[in-house]
Amino acid sequence: MREERPIIALDFPSFEDVKTFLNLFPSEEKLYVKIGMELYYAAGPEIVRYVKNLGHSVFLDLKLHDIPNTVGSAMAVLANLGVDMTNVHAAGGVEMMKAARQGLGEGPKLIAVTQLTSTSEEQMRDFQNIQTSLAESVVHYAKRTAEAGLDGVVCSAHEVEAIKAETSQDFVCLTPGIRPAGSAVGDQKRVMTPADAKVIGSDFIVVGRPITQAEDPVAAYQAIKAEWNA
Template sequence: MPLSQIIVPLDVATETDAIALIDKLPEVTFWKVGLELFVSTGAKVVKILKERQKQVFLDLKLHDIPNTVAGASRAAARYGVDLLTIHSTCGREALKLAHKAIQQGAQESGVAPTRLIAITVLTSLSSRQLAFDLKIPLELPEYALQMALMAQESGLEGAVCSPQEVAQLKDSCGKDFLLVCPGVRPTWAETGDQKRSMTPAQAIALGADYLVIGRPITAAADPKAAWQRICDEIAQA
């Protein structure tokens, strides 16, 4: 797996902290900007990353009525981000309108279209929580598959899933359907709030296209050393 397929989250609260982390890890080419940082800094941090010729995963997990997610998707596409997330539970109409809006926003700004990918099931959720808290009667792998298939049928380029669902989704959706996997933890790291995690080597072997690896790197005493350790672990897989 090329190291450009490892996405590192900028899970910090301020622009200053974000720049400090980017400076510590110049080898990282793909960064994730999530809700906290985007709400704190707006599009400014996206602009900073693009000026440094980095790829950007704008992980906003859009979830609203069709017209609203379409408008938000169109606006996000104008930033030239590479990936954008939307919850599959918005429904088929919202997914279709958001995907169409992405193309419009990119065309208006003269940038390459953002790839819109669907959240299937948050990796912080367990099978028990899906059944007892959310009252969803399907088994978690089956539910994740149904969400991914609906996204694909709506024109989306891929989905976010835990490594545990990768093999099934690749088999059903095809090799060109992009799968982004959070919940990836090297053997020496704590799993934290990730309920369905795997090691980088395991996720790659199953067919993951991108790995999102955060706290094992960003919360390490030496982020650069942690990044290199993970790169070495993947290279040996």
């Protein structure tokens, strides 16, 4: 199941910035947006309610990672906001992920972060002391995520094929670090174009600055959406 809309990362510092950005789009254009830590901590739950009231879909990207009871309770709160998708860190373990699933309920999608797309293999081995390859680490986390009953993972598009081969074709792979050909890579280490992500089997793609910082964000969004659905 592939989402036809690229998810727009609303990486803005304030509620007003979000309003200004969303007002650029015609009201009939229903978007799928990502609300991350910066915006959520600045604006609180009200930003989710505002975006949902406009008819948009919301991926609440808070990457919860704590003891199972705490994560389960937090997910019960997030469920009341009507989010369409949210996430945890797979490193929290199977029991934590199961508690998250129970707390959130069966409606919204729940996915897990494997390795951040800003993490290189050298960093993983040096800091996390994981002495396998980056790809092996990601697939291991994905298999444990499936075991916990979650819908899928956040991963690099480069890892989608291996993850689906070890889980199932229905296991969701959401890929950030998507950049149109020729755009700046920024702080992402592992990136891919929308067209390449489609070919390789990504179910959701997340695009931020190539849309939000474009001279014409609506035109940039439509171009990326067209490439994703070509």
